[in-house]
Amino acid sequence: MADKLKFALAVLLLAAGLAGYYLLSGQAMIFRVLCVLxxxxxxxxxxxxxxxxxxxxxxxxxxxxxxxxxxxxxxxxTTQTTLVVFAFVVVMALFLWLVDAVVGKLIAAILGWQQ
Structure with a gap:
C-alpha cells in the first residue's frame, strides 16, 4: 500500500511540474523548463x-x-565488417535492378507494350 501512495505522489509531482510549465507562461522559458525538470x-x-x-x-x-x-x-x-556490408548492399542493389529490368521487359512483351 505504501508503494502505491509513493507512486501516486510521484505522479502528482510530475503533473505539478508540467502544470507549472503552463502556469508560468508569462515567465522566461528557462524558468518554465526548470519547473518541468x-x-x-x-x-x-x-x-x-x-x-x-x-x-x-x-x-x-x-x-x-x-x-x-x-x-x-x-x-x-569494424571497418572490415562495414566494407563487407557495403559491398553486399551494392551487389544486392545491382541484382534487384537487373531482376526488375528483366521482369519489366517480360511483362511489356507479354502485354504488347512498347518501351
Missing part, C-alpha cells in the same frame, strides 16, 4: 524509494555490469 527530478526521487524503483535501479546496475563484459570489436574488425 524539477517535477521530473522530484518524481524520480520519490519513485526511487518504491519497490519497482529499487528493482529498476538493480536492473540498471546489472545491465552496466553485463555491458562491461562485452568484448567490443576492434577498429579493424
Amino acid at each position: 524539477a517535477g521530473v527530478a522530484a518524481c524520480a526521487a520519490v519513485g526511487w524509494f518504491t519497490e519497482p524503483g529499487r528493482r529498476l535501479g538493480a536492473f540498471g546496475g546489472e545491465a552496466i555490469t553485463e555491458a562491461k563484459k562485452v568484448v567490443w570489436p576492434t577498429r579493424k574488425e
